[in-house]
Amino acid sequence: MTSPDMDPDARESVAVAVQRALAQHGYERLTTAKIAEEYENSEAGLYYYFDTKDEMIAAFLDRAADYLSEDLLGVDADDPEAALRDACDFLFRTPEHDYAGIAVAIMELLSHAPYNETLRAPLLELETACLDALTDIVAAGVEQGVFRPVEPRATAAFLLAAADGSTGMAVALEMDVNDDLRQGWTAYVDSLVAEPTD
């Protein structure tokens, strides 16, 4: 875990360095030295706060959870339909997506979660942050009558699972499914929208 008295700027630098190194090398081939190469501050500082690559990755995941939930929830709460479309646009990955590499790496981290407690806890926090954010958007839409009276958490879980799964098909395997997936989630969101009551 990150030290509580670590300077916020230094934490941010660590998170950025891990993200770059992880997107480039994946988890298995990642080393603390490769993270240090991407770290802009003193390497001594990095090793002062973290002993292992898993601890550095946990610091990145903690920051990603904050960032994702703020970013996903940061979209216009007055327009839940637009908010949900923006969230899907962000969460469904294509090979050209800025976060394509890191999405594949997170899929690799997830596969280690059953055996690795250091990774499991922050991954759970990250995924829960995404699920809660999407649930809140759907719930707001239902409450405002923009969406049909669907079950917000079931809808959010299904949509998040589809977004997570898109990484393997569209990015890792580079299958020609980007248009299909976009059409799929667009039609799904369309189907949530309540019929206008004239």
Next chain:
Amino acid sequence: MTSPDMDPDARESVAVAVQRALAQHGYERLTTAKIAEEYENSEAGLYYYFDTKDEMIAAFLDRAADYLSEDLLGVDADDPEAALRDACDFLFRTPEHDYAGIAVAIMELLSHAPYNETLRAPLLELETACLDALTDIVAAGVEQGVFRPVEPRATAAFLLAAADGSTGMAVALEMDVNDDLRQGWTAYVDSLVAEPTD
């Protein structure tokens, strides 16, 4: 790649041994020795046909692609709605699912696909087999008027992505989302069903 003249029973035994070892140890910690431990025939035979763990895994994935497409397509083609529900029931994983462990391992393999050609080709074959099978089921349903006139491949890709993504949430992280995911895909399949025309 597997040797073309390998005995079919021996190929089957290799696939079973890889599946057991992979589900138990994951990819990173898997060794040819661990696969050999699960192999029921002569170890010498195993090493005669395969040099590396990746080649053994490719043989397993080849067989899984055949099995999945036969199994998914094997369900009653006269009832596309039931076929799609059966496919979802099979593809969405819970921690109790017989294939929960192997699903997490396949997620790990997928994360290596961008760097590993030996794994990439059979993973692409497996994922394509699943996508084609689901597409055929949806297309049959649309053709028979059981489903609304949705785009079969987009619908299938979206549903397969959701099933793939369920592994990370429900199995690897053991999030309490099994009921939500079931409710989510059930509602989605319900939404595909055409309104009865009286």
